[in-house]
């Protein structure tokens with residue numbers, strides 16, 4: 001089997017977790033890592049057995065051995081860094097959200113298309129075994145006509161400083177882009193583009209959403225969705241159709257368990273997760289690279305654009321604005 005040589009840039013919280021799962025993928029080689037901080041790069045390379053480490057992202061992009069780069073920096077840096085990686089001929093797996101707004105996401109996708117290079121937003125829930133099983137049940141018609149989705153993503157982050165990536169508008173802080181993207185993804189993946197959106201948020205004095213609720217309305221269904229940094233919650237997700245229901249156990253976006261109810265009969269379906277769950281998005285990247293595909297069939301460029309456009313609409317209703325927005 002062909003080995004794939006990875007680079008990772010931005011060596012913080014999520015990069016560490018991702019590297020642990022990368023080590024579980026037999027044909028993945030962690031070739032190089034890069035940080036703005038040389039000591040962090042050296043320590044990360046030691047911990048995760050990376051072959052090379054760099055104190056600048058550009059040096060990693062100039063390493064000809066790196067085939068695909070995982071970008072794990074803060075939201076506003078995703079697009080500029082992905083652009084640099086693509087200009088150096090690298091495939092890209094970029095953390096969510098792919099960009100701050102649709103304009104940015106479109107620009108990045110155009111570049112990947114022009115260079116015929118792989119690009120995917122790291123929406124790892126899409127590849128989670130329980131989620132794949134849920135989609136299969138729905139596609140087989142097990143729930144009948146879908147009527148209702150309810151999902152949230154919430155944790156208590158109130159102890160983080162106003163300069164943190166959660167709350168600083170310069171870092172595109174706010175619950176929607178960071179975690180509201182998950183319930184939005186769930187509704188979008190199952191029901192598609194809604195015909196109407198109603199969103200309302202509680203903003204911090206700095207103008208980012210500390211909590212927000214949004215309702216997506218379709219011809220025959222509604223999705224009632226929520227995200228916040230202001231309290232903990234066990235985070236189950238509910239999907240109801242006229243013939244049955246699926247409950248994704250806590251925390252639904254990374255769950256290993258489905259609770260299915262049909263004709264009054266309740267069944268628990270266990271779907272074991274390897275590693276932390278990032279393993280499955282890595283397998284998808286490998287599959288695409290080996291097949292020479294520039295985008296995933298399961299989470300493609302249009303999907304990322306649609307999600308970004310929905311977030312733009314929600315932000316507009318709530319008055320959430322970032323420096324990179326087109327009208328700023």
Ligand SMILES: NC(=O)c1ccc[n+]([C@@H]2O[C@H](COP(=O)([O-])OP(=O)(O)OC[C@H]3O[C@@H](n4cnc5c(N)ncnc54)[C@H](OP(=O)(O)O)[C@@H]3O)[C@@H](O)[C@H]2O)c1
Pocket residue numbers: 009010011012013014015034035036037040072073074075095096097122124165178
């Ligand atoms: N998929 C998931 O489950 C998941 C979970 C958490 C986060 N995420 C996503 O991953 C991204 C990073 O989140 P994280 O929690 O890993 O963040 P983090 O630990 O705070 O920071 C990640 C990296 O961003 C760079 N960075 C941090 N602060 C910076 C600043 N003030 N200026 C410039 N660069 C800075 C640093 O890279 P250097 O090492 O180069 O200095 C840092 O190591 C976010 O976009 C988030 O949406 C995804």
